[in-house]
Amino acid sequence: MVKNNKLGAFDIGMMVLSLVAVINICVLILLDLPRDVRSYLLFMDTLICVLFLVNFTYNILAAPDRKAYFKSHWIDFIASIPLIEPFRLARFLQVLRVIRLLKQTRHLALPSLKDRIQTTLATMMVTLVILIGAAGLSIYLIEHDLPGANITTAEDAIWWSLVTISTVGYGDFYPISTAGRLVSVLLIISGVSLFGVISGYIASFFITPEEKDQLAVQNRRIHRIHDQVENLQEQMDQIQQMLVELTADKKADKKVPPDDSK
Incomplete structure (x- = not known):
């Protein structure tokens, strides 16, 4: 679940699901529920367990030392086994362990969320x-x-x-x-x-890497064309302003009366 003391996005996601599973277990144990509601919560618990098992299997297959990984994460495997009541209680330990690691490695967890x-x-x-x-x-x-x-x-x-x-x-x-x-x-x-x-x-x-590169080049070209259009628009505005000023000056010259004293 945690590789090289570094928490990833999926590890934090598993922790959230562990919290949901713990709440689910508390409801099942503490409340006298109708049979259908209990069956529904048991189904959701089994679904979460399947996700736990998939995550555990992926991590142990990707681990450099599988025996060492299993020794340090066996509680995750126990907590992932569905339909066995005592094993569900192991999720309390699972949540506590991940929360402790999250506190210890939050400076490593936050950069991983940028993926x-x-x-x-x-x-x-x-x-x-x-x-x-x-x-x-x-x-x-x-x-x-x-x-x-x-x-x-x-x-x-x-x-x-x-x-x-x-x-x-x-x-x-x-x-x-x-x-x-x-x-x-x-x-x-x-x-x-x-x-x-x-x-x-x-x-x-x-999308192949070549197509991604082509899209990036096209996006850069579009940005350049957009900048050029904006520059042309600014130049057109300046020329229009100059024409307005010239027109105003000509009108003012025509309105000035001739000097009869000369």
């Missing part, structure tokens, strides 16, 4: 998980007990949330209340924005 690609992708990943979880749970709590509602189970709410944020819109599940439709509008707008950014980054990968 726009990693920071943007990590932010989108965290935002997607939070939006899917919050919107699905909200729509279930709003709609499940309304007369004529078709979103009545946690599974329906999860499916609706995934379909809505991806703007697919099958129409098999939809809200019938004003509050539910408001949640839908916010989720659709968020989905369009997030997937628009994702599409832009995917498109950027298909």
Whole structure:
């Protein structure tokens, strides 16, 4: 999760998801929840665990010394195992460890956030998980007990949330209340924005370095032409001002009466 004592954007994103998972666990343990709500929170916990496992697998494969990495990050692996209640409590230790490292290496973490690609992708990943979880749970709590509602189970709410944020819109599940439709509008707008950014980054990968250089050259040429146009405009304004002054002087000369004393 942390390489060479340097926190990256994905490491901070994993910390945020760890905090979300800890809150999720506290709700599951401390509150007596309906079966559907509990199933929904368990699904979100499993989804977060999958992201943890993917991140851990990538980091250990990329580590120069895999044994050393596992020895120093085994708690991350334990905390990433879903559906086992005692292992979920390991996330408390995971969050505390990352917060401690963040305090110790904040001067290293801040420069890493300047990597726009990693920071943007990590932010989108965290935002997607939070939006899917919050919107699905909200729509279930709003709609499940309304007369004529078709979103009545946690599974329906999860499916609706995934379909809505991806703007697919099958129409098999939809809200019938004003509050539910408001949640839908916010989720659709968020989905369009997030997937628009994702599409832009995917498109950027298909641009070759030569094409990027050509685009940079064209942009510089456009800026130069823009500057030249501005200079020409300034010169035209000066010439126009001079013409106005000359016209005014000629009119003034014509109005001066001749001297009869001569």
